[in-house]
Amino acid sequence: MRKSKKNKIIYYLLLVVVVFLFWTVEYYLLPSLSKDANEARATLPAWVLPRADASAVVTHNYYTLEYSELHEQARWVAYALTRSHLTSDDRRRPYFEEDPGVKTFSADWRNYRNSGYDRGHLCPAGDRRFSEAAYNETFYTSNISPMKSDFNAGVWNRLEIQVRNWARKYDSLYVITGGVLRRGLPAIGYEGVTVPRLFYKIVVRQNGKDLEAIAFLIPHGETSQPLETFRVSIDRLEEETGIDFFESVPDSLESKLEEGVKDTYWPF
Structure with missing residues (x-):
């Protein structure tokens, strides 16, 4: 007992x-x-998002984009990048998948097979290692564009690394990026995925009450030139892309931001 x-x-x-x-x-x-x-x-403030066709805008948990059915890729991808996002967590690389948020269906990854082009990320997977869900989300085909290998692993990768360095320095950044999409460009695959000849990236930070930005326009090819070579004004990007950036920012601040971007200080 x-x-x-x-x-x-x-x-x-x-x-x-x-x-x-x-x-x-x-x-x-x-x-x-x-x-x-x-x-x-890190929900994006409304002023970060460019003017867009609302029906083509897809808001994911960790980035937002406007999808172009004509070109079978995003016109732009916008996301926040903070110091806390930058981890070295090891993630298993998933398969590319069609984006369930794109009403017209995003391009099938098979369009890239044997095309000679990489499936190049717009919102980098390397910026989203802090979470498996965030990392996997970057592998939607709406977030990729055809890139030459020497471009993707070269100057484009160098720019992504530089943006991470700025995030470590300034903590909170907003990034808007994509390929310059036009009619008449070459295309790959059975769905005709456009191959851009130029890619762009805008990086913005808040400095007190002001906004400071730096913008890049890079030819799609191998180059060893320093990143500073490709700095342009946001006005120039609007001319090239046909996209109205920062339309909800007050006019006086928008003009200063878009015209004077080449004069702002961003250490390389």
């Missing part, structure tokens, strides 16, 4: 410990993880 009673006491003690552990995880650990994940999403 005594042995049986002792076993029951041990059993009840173990049960209390297990219940306590589950309660601790549920009320302390899981809410903390959920909070971190939500903060990492």
Whole structure:
């Protein structure tokens, strides 16, 4: 009898410990993880998003884009990049998938097969290693564009690394990027995915009450020239792309931002 009673006491003690552990995880650990994940999403302020066809805009958890059905890729991709996003977490590379948010269906990844072009990221996977969900989201085909390997692994990669360095320095940045899409450009695959001849990137930071930006327009090819070579004004990008950037920013600030971008200080 005594042995049986002792076993029951041990059993009840173990049960209390297990219940306590589950309660601790549920009320302390899981809410903390959920909070971190939500903060990492860093919702984009409205002024970051360019003027767009609302029906073609797709808002994901970790970036927003406007999809061009004509060119089978995004006209622009916009996302936030903070110091906390920059981790070296090892992630298993997933397969590319069609974007479920694109009503007209995004391009099939098979368009790129044997095309001679990389599936080049616009919002880099390397900027989204902080979360498996965020990382996987960058592999939607709406977030890729045909890129030559020496461009994708060369100057484009150098620019992505430089943007991360600025995020470490300034903490919070907003990035808008894409290929310059026009009629008459070459295309690949059975769906006719346009191959841009130029790619652009805008990086913006808040400096007190002011906004400071730097913009790049880079020919699609191999180059060893320094990144500073490709700095342009946002006005120039608007001419090239036909996109109205920062339309909701007050006119006086917008003019200063778009015309004077070449004079702002961004250390390389």
